[in-house]
Amino acid sequence: MNVRPDFPGYLAEMKWRGFFEQCTDEPALGELLASERVTGYAGFDPTAESLHIGSLVPIIGLLHLQRHGHRPIAIVGGGTAMVGDPSGKTELRQMLTEADIERNLIGIRGQLGRFLRLGEGPDDGLMINNGDWLRDKGYIEFLRDIGRHFSVNQMLARDSVKTRMETGLSFLEFNYMILQAYDFLMLNRGYGCRLQVGGSDQWGNICSGIDLCRRVSRAEVFGLTYPLIATAAGEKMGKTAAGAVWLDAGRTSPYDFFQYWVNVDDRDVSRFLRLYTLLPPGRIEELEKLQGADLRTAKQVLAREVTALVHGTEAALGAEEAALAAFGGGDAAAIPSSSHAAAEFGGEGLALLDALVSTGLVESKGEGRRLIRQGGVKVGGRVVTDEHSRLTMNDVQDGRIVLQLGKKRHHHLRLDS
RNA sequence: GGGGGGGUUCCCGAGCGGUCAAAGGGAACAGACUGUAAAUCUGUCGGCGUACGCCUUCGGAGGUUCGAAUCCUCCCCCCCCCA
Numbered sequence: 079m080n081v082r083p084d085f086p087g088y089l090a091e092m093k094w095r096g097f098f099e100q101c102t103d104e105p106a107l108g109e110l111l112a113s114e115r116v117t118g119y120a121g122f123d124p125t126a127e128s129l130h131i132g133s134l135v136p137i138i139g140l141l142h143l144q145r146h147g148h149r150p151i152a153i154v155g156g157g158t159a160m161v162g163d164p165s166g167k168t169e170l171r172q173m174l175t176e177a178d179i180e181r182n183l184i185g186i187r188g189q190l191g192r193f194l195r196l197g198e199g200p201d202d203g204l205m206i207n208n209g210d211w212l213r214d215k216g217y218i219e220f221l222r223d224i225g226r227h228f229s230v231n232q233m234l235a236r237d238s239v240k241t242r243m244e245t246g247l248s249f250l251e252f253n254y255m256i257l258q259a260y261d262f263l264m265l266n267r268g269y270g271c272r273l274q275v276g277g278s279d280q281w282g283n284i285c286s287g288i289d290l291c292r293r294v295s296r297a298e299v300f301g302l303t304y305p306l307i308a309t310a311a312g313e314k315m316g317k318t319a320a321g322a323v324w325l326d327a328g329r330t331s332p333y334d335f336f337q338y339w340v341n342v343d344d345r346d347v348s349r350f351l352r353l354y355t356l357l358p359p360g361r362i363e364e365l366e367k368l369q370g371a372d373l374r375t376a377k378q379v380l381a382r383e384v385t386a387l388v389h390g391t392e393a394a395l396g397a398e399e400a401a402l403a404a405f406g407g408g409d410a411a412a413i414p415s416s417s418h419a420a421a422e423f424g425g426e427g428l429a430l431l432d433a434l435v436s437t438g439l440v441e442s443k444g445e446g447r448r449l450i451r452q453g454g455v456k457v458g459g460r461v462v463t464d465e466h467s468r469l470t471m472n473d474v475q476d477g478r479i480v481l482q483l484g485k486k487r488h489h490h491l492r493l494d495s
Numbered sequence: 496g497g498g499g500g501g502g503u504u505c506c507c508g509a510g511c512g513g514u515c516a517a518a519g520g521g522a523a524c525a526g527a528c529u530g531u532a533a534a535u536c537u538g539u540c541g542g543c544g545u546a547c548g549c550c551u552u553c554g555g556a557g558g559u560u561c562g563a564a565u566c567c568u569c570c571c572c573c574c575c576c577c578a
Contacts, residue, residue: 310533313522337531344532371530405531445524448539452525466545484524486531 084358087111088146089302094359095352097139097304099278102288107300110272111148115201118143118273118302119151119265121208121258122190124159124182128326129189131316131338134354134388135307137193139275140203141356144194150203151271152190156183157212158257183207189325193387204269208261224260227293228286236282255283262287266297278303307353310345325388332389333414336397337486339381340374347376355383404488415478415490420471423479423493427470430455430462437489439481449483456482 085091088111092098101107110116120136122129129137140150159179187205190196194203233239233255239247262284265271274284284301291297307315316323316338323338324330330338342350348366351357357365357379365376378398386394400413416437422428434446434455449455450465458473458480469491473479479491 341531344530347532371532373532374530377532401531442542443544444542445540449525452538454525484526 084360088143088148091142091146092139092302092304095142096349097135097142097275097353099303099305100281100301101303102285102301106298107273107302110300111146115148116143116273117149117151117265117269117271118275119153119262119271120275121153121155121158121261122186123155124179124186127182127185128324128329129186130322130324132307132314132322133325134315134384135304136275136277137190138354138356138387139304141193143273143275144201144203145356147201149201150194151265151269152194152203152205153261153265154183154186154190154205154207155261156180156207156209158208158254158261179209185326206265206269208257208264211264212257212260220260224256224263224290224294227290228256228259238279238282255286258283259286259290262299263290263294266291266295266299272297272299273302274299275302275304277306279306310343327389327393331414332385332393332397333400335388336381336385336394336401339384340377340401341486342377342380344373347373347380351376351380351383354387355380356387357383413488413490415492417492417494420493423469423471423474425470427468427473430457430467430469431465433469433481433491434483437481437491439483439487439489454484456480 085094087108089098089101089104089108118140120140122133122136137152140152143150156179159182190205194205196203196205233252236255238255239252242251258280262271262274274287276284281301281303284303288299288301291299309315322330323335327335339350339354348362351362351365355362365379368376381401382394382398385397389397404413418428430450431443431446434440434449435443440446440449446455447465450462450467453461453463455462457467457469458475459482469479474493477493479493481489481491483489
């Protein structure tokens with residue numbers, strides 16, 4: 079086992095980085111991790127074709143596990159997604175069709191493979207679809223094998239169930255914890271998996287799995303939860319005006335992704351550096367000393383590191399350059415842009431409002447008008463006050479027209495030569 | 496199956512025949528202040544039009560009315576109590 083020099087062990091690093099909320103049996107798990115290669119897993123819901131940054135914590139948690147010489151399993155819930163986890167939700171989630179799930183699985187697999195080293199080696203990670211064993215399981219057989227180990231009394235006592243007593247909980251969802259517990263059992267049987275990590279809202283489900291493993295296989299397995307990560311402002315991670323922050327470059331460009339991290343709240347910088355980057359503790363502690371405006375440096379590092387982790391070093395550099403260009407000066411090549419024929423700007427030119435809409439900077443002309451009235455639109459660095467303003471060749475500088483919305487959104491209209 | 500209460504604009508939540516694109520709060524966006532931060536203050540916050548205007552929206556479909564988110568009918572969904 080190649081224990082990392084920075085930390086005496088996996089748990090120590092998880093604690094230091096802020097991944098550690100609760101553990102079922104910390105001393106025993108610590109010993110186990112120190113004495114042998116442990117297989118641990120985390121689950122991912124294929125609710126969309128791409129994961130978003132909310133999934134980053136479990137992904138990086140698995141990554142650390144692998145870095146400590148253990149074997150990570152990412153389980154993708156092709157089976158459980160058919161049911162839907164009621165934990166932390168107040169309403170029944172929209173049902174996914176099999177085709178949806180199939181498509182989502184493919185997308186998510188590809189993404190997970192960018193973080194974890196997957197393969198056949200002893201500490202190579204695995205990606206497994208729980209649909210493999212859930213889909214063909216017969217109901218009666220399942221009830222007799224697994225259902226008999228669950229007490230309805232206990233299930234009703236779970237927080238995830240209790241909080242739904244008011245609004246209602248379908249029998250379908252009520253079964254979710256059993257299915258998740260069954261996953262743990264199957265992974266333990268098939269792969270010797272002995273650890274499940276998950277968000278603290280998963281504590282109940284994880285405990286169910288541990289109980290099941292003990293009852294059925296007399297296996298001692300462990301659970302570890304991380305805190306649910308929210309921003310200092312109390313928002314869920316990744317909530318922006320444009321919607322979720324996705325890991326897929328097609329949904330959230332590396333530039334926007336980078337900007338998300340640069341714009342985090344001051345109070346979140348230290349916590350996020352520990353959680354979302356792999357930087358060594360010494361380096362992070364250095365950055366944590368920064369105060370006031372200097373925190374921007376730390377945010378730059380945070381953004382660079384996370385973007386590199388998700389999109390690769392090259393994309394991260396590109397995003398950073400674009401950000402520098404937009405906010406400082408420098409090469410503007412990487413700023414979001416669209417290409418246009420020179421003719422569009424000849425004569426009368428192109429209505430600014432139309433340009434704002436067609437580039438997707440605003441969703442309607444009304445919104446564009448509002449922005450202009452409020453002085454939130456700049457063309458070539460000048461505030462535009464006339465909502466009827468048109469873009470003409472006069473606005474072109476260096477072969478492009480520079481649009482700016484508010485302080486942070488930039489777009490260039492490139493002229494085709 | 497019976498009885499009761501509900502479904503309102505991104506969210507919560509008022510409205511209960513015209514003065515309603517619909518109070519209030521939150522979120523969001525813009526401006527000021529800053530550090531591409533927070534807090535604060537100001538403004539905006541369905542769509543189209545320069546505008547008095549027009550169009551779409553209050554679970555769905557019909558109806559009453561000069562006029563409906565508001566009244567009636569049927570349907571769908573949710574919660575509570577009883578079976």
